Amino acid sequence: MRRRGAIALAAAAALGLTACGGPTEEEQSSELEWDAESQQYVIEEDIASGKVPLKVWFEEEYLAEAAIAAFEEEFKEQYPDIEIEYELVTKNDAVEKMSLAGEAGNGADVYMSLYDQVARAIDDGTAAPLGEYTGVLQGRMSEAATSVVSVEDQMYAVPVTTESLALIYNDTLLQELTGSDQPATTWEEIKALAATYNDPAANRWTLRMSTAEIYRAYPILSSMGWKVYPDSDVDDPGFDDPALTAALDYYGGLRDIYDVPSADSTWETIEEGFAKGETPYVITGPWSFSLFDEGAAANGFEYGVTTLPGVEGGGTAGSFAGMHVAVVSGYSEYPAAARVFANFLASDTGAAAVYGATGQIPAVNADLLAGIEGIEDDPHVAGIVAQSANAELIPQVPQYFWETGNTMVIDVWDDLSDAAAAQEKAVTTYNELHGL
Known part of the structure; x- marks a missing residue:
């Protein structure tokens, strides 16, 4: 052959x-x-x-x-x-x-x-x-x-x-910083560590994640009660759901953990940053394992993989499968x-x-x-x-869903508009594109 x-x-x-x-x-x-x-x-x-x-x-x-x-x-x-x-x-x-x-x-x-x-x-x-x-x-x-x-x-x-996104953590570094190698289960725990560990001048962050994609934001938004395409109907992505307003507000508030413009939350700064052994948490998927294996061996740390964090008092963090x-x-x-x-x-x-x-x-x-x-x-x-048990295979949706959703979360993360305005823009844009 x-x-x-x-x-x-x-x-x-x-x-x-x-x-x-x-x-x-x-x-x-x-x-x-x-x-x-x-x-x-x-x-x-x-x-x-x-x-x-x-x-x-x-x-x-x-x-x-x-x-x-x-x-x-x-x-x-x-x-x-x-x-x-x-x-x-x-x-x-x-x-x-x-x-x-x-x-x-x-x-x-x-x-x-x-x-x-x-x-x-x-x-x-x-x-x-x-x-x-x-x-x-x-x-x-x-x-x-x-x-x-x-x-x-x-x-x-x-x-x-x-595959699904998951929370990947440097358990060696967590042990040094907190006295425990057990990962956080809520965003509030991650915020508490960030208050002492983050050093923007040194580009040192407690957590790294892409903030320019609704695919990556969805676990946070879903933990706050928003469900995409609630009726599996391509006419209704759920952008007009009142629960999304509060969820986007919360999402924007996480900028304190990773104070980086969305355009700078690139693969190199996220996955490669974690592989250096200086970041306690990263949100990504199994496609990064080979890089992390190499980084762990080169930089002397071990890492674990667990379910995505939820919002304290909120629901389970769902993800897109x-x-x-x-x-x-x-x-x-x-x-x-x-x-x-x-x-x-x-x-x-x-x-x-x-x-x-x-x-x-x-x-x-x-x-x-x-x-x-x-x-x-x-x-x-x-x-x-374990995270896949909370993941959703969403309907086969049009490309403009992703484009509209990405713009919505970028507008909130980069403080280009408030949550309500970003949401209203998403509703209008999706309906216009869907009607073409």
């Missing part, structure tokens, strides 16, 4: 509703042979013989290499001659790129994307139904995971990994092979390869998750899993 890597970038995606553009489901499924005993489609001869390579898109080279190697090993007796090529394409850009490349005949057979882009992919015809694998996957993962990538009784993407998915292109000329590869990423072997390469949490049921070597003994994963 051979592999080739390349870099590709494209524009971002929008919301879609119904399939068009690619081959129909009937055209895709009519020639597929299902092996009931192995619960697999039979791969087309051109792919099985190595005459034509299967083309896949990944965002990360290390994941591509690990997944392909595991697939080779799994199928080496049945399909020893398969060749797999990969190209590096960012998940957020993949649907848009496929909408052009697929029709031109030079797209991938399988590509990685984000769960909230699947509706657009269905609309573009760049997501094909998974056919018989729908039942297989429904038996391996939660209804919450499968339902958000389904239309009626068909799944259109394979959930591969799930993320889910990375594998999509079979509706334009693939080898729909059986493409489905076999996509499904493999959520198999026992595939999930283990994904976890081993990335440290990210496979989107399978808890009992299957427990069977992956090393995962039960990984305290960092345990913290993400």
